[in-house]
Amino acid sequence: MDKSWIQLPRIDPHYAKGIKDFIEVAKAYVDDKNRTRCPCSKCKNIPHRTLPEVKGHLCQNGMDKMYTRWEWHGEGYDMANNNSSEEEVEEEEDGDEVNELLEDICMGPFVQIEMTDVQQGLDDALPNSNMGYDRFQDLLQDAQRELYPGCEKFSKLSFVLKLYNMKVTQKLSNKYFTMMLKLLNEAMPKGVELPKSHYEAKNMLRELSFGYEVIHACINDCILYLKEYENNELCPRWGESRYKSCEGKGKKIPQKILRYFPLKSRLQRLFMSRKISSDMRWHKEKRVKETNIFRHPADSMTWEEFDIRHPWFSAEPRNVRLGLASDGFNPFSNMSNSYSMWPVMVFPYNLPPWKCMKEPYLFMSLLIPGPRSPGKEIDVYLRPLIDELKELWVDGVMTYDASTMCTFRLHVALLWTINDFSAYGDLSGWVTKGYMACPVCNFDASSIRLEHGEKICWFCHRRWLPLDHKW
Template sequence: MDLFGFLKELLLEDNEIPISFYEAKKTLCSLGMQYEKIHACPNDCILYRNSFADAKSCPTCGESRWQKKRNGDDVKEGVSAKVLWYLPPIPRFIRLFRNTKHAKSLSWHANERIKDGKLRHPADTLAWKRVDLKWPSFGNEYRNIRLGLSTDGFNPHASLSSKYSCWPVMLVIYNLPPWLCMKRKFTILTLLISGPKQPGNDIDVNLAPLIDDLKTLLDEGVKVYDAYRQEEFNLRAVLLWTINDFPAYGNLSGFSVKGYKACPVCQEKTCSEYLKHSRKICYMGHRKFLPNTH
């Protein structure tokens, strides 16, 4: 609060800088940068939304929705035990198309990409072309957005605290030129899953609000104004693939990345062997695709 007041005094007269944190949040929300705080079960069983919006305890594990006091018995009404931060992507897609420069860049893959049969851009991949074949109406509108989803966990406190995990979930827009795809300003943070332990295979519970929005974008779309062409159109989006390491791949897909059939490509033909003395499963044939002289 004091910082906003100091900055207002520091700048020229009649400046419009907000004088409080509340006013600053209202400005960000009007720009399409709002966020939602969704209460979650501490054990990642459910999110307190839709039919569970008014519930006070988890119907699956019975854990209280509210944070417990230090004595361990009573709870602090109104203070959630776990909070999921959700930043809806649809308002940000709308805001991107309202910028003339960004709206032009979002159609680069259709108008300016070199099409010579070489793999230069995600638009040259089989996954992109299969979407066009499966949904012709989607492929005919070149402004429709193709997305990639990336997530991984990290400990923001480094070695200070090992009992904390933070999982950001980000979307990457592939309509853009290659030199813009991975820029920070076009990487959209959609979810922040934090808590004393990682979500593991229950990450799908936390992804529910994002999945609902992605379904809306794929099935129905949203009305968007294209500032570059000065026209309104129905924007749709599709998730092409996910980007993650092998353990996170298992959490997102539900595929078992441990055991005798841990390879998602080889599956039944995975070359695995149990070593009884070390009591571990070892993959002895993992070099079989390399030449004998490697």
């Protein structure tokens, strides 16, 4: 069916005819209440509405211009096998990607590296610079060891990785995962090579840098017990104890814990898949440049200006440009409970637009604990991330590229932070309340306090308009 009418203005007669044709198609895909998904530009196939309501929405709001394949209204729908769903398709794609990643991780770095040279260059060639030679050998053996005698489809490492991927994507509990491992150990043939618990599986995968660091913090958000304060037991500012009071001889429990997910190893893992490694160069090699067309952050003036200022960085298209976002949320889904936890997310902009903001490529870097917002003290918690970003900018890190089967020095730059206005005040240090709340006007803000009340108003906004503007 011709769908060019979707791009036409709503007053065009061909657009009205297109709506009529669409309604005729949608009649075959209504539920028992005679409703179907509404594809207008506001609903975007989320709510179900009756056909007259859908027609009215399409006339008023227009068709969603991105909805060119009518998957919710019969196109590409297999009537012979209507049990398949988008979730199943995504699982199949995830499975293929896991297979490819396993192949690259297990075999890629060793194609061109002699085993006699591995011990010397291990820290540079492998994704986890803390991995010793013996542990590397164990991991390599797990990647090549049969799951059980005669098994040709899975190695020990590949099977455990697939199981763990299922655990994470399906949100299975640790206890359930341990029970499943015990059952698999009993059910599989003699000689099966599987961990016996979630703890053993987690320790095995930790060699692939799937862990995080636990950093103690002051209860008043003054310091992190890191570097020069690593051995302190009292806050140097207020004298608060590092640990909760405990009369017994048990393990000391810290007052507050920051969880830090190292960025270096996670960025290196992107290049250990041939497909993703190739996509990390998309912005330079495959992006179509058109004047006044903005499809990707690489089309922005900021990106271009950064390339001009730092030509050494832009000369290597695999160097990663990051965005950072943070905001508080209530983890208990209860708004009456005043608890605020702050995740700090980073995401690579090198990837094409249909990937760079997808869940697999969003990295949680910090998980700042509650129960209250860190406010302007958020810079205390950002210190580990900032230190690592400085190191990645200046020194970089040796990274293996599976698509070219060689190593290169990876550098990283943080281009943008994304947040709402209140979080902007915390991250930037600018006061977002009071007389000078506007970061654009800065000290030239035109603001006054109202006579009757405590509200502050801002005037003279029209000074930013061109002199010949009608306002």
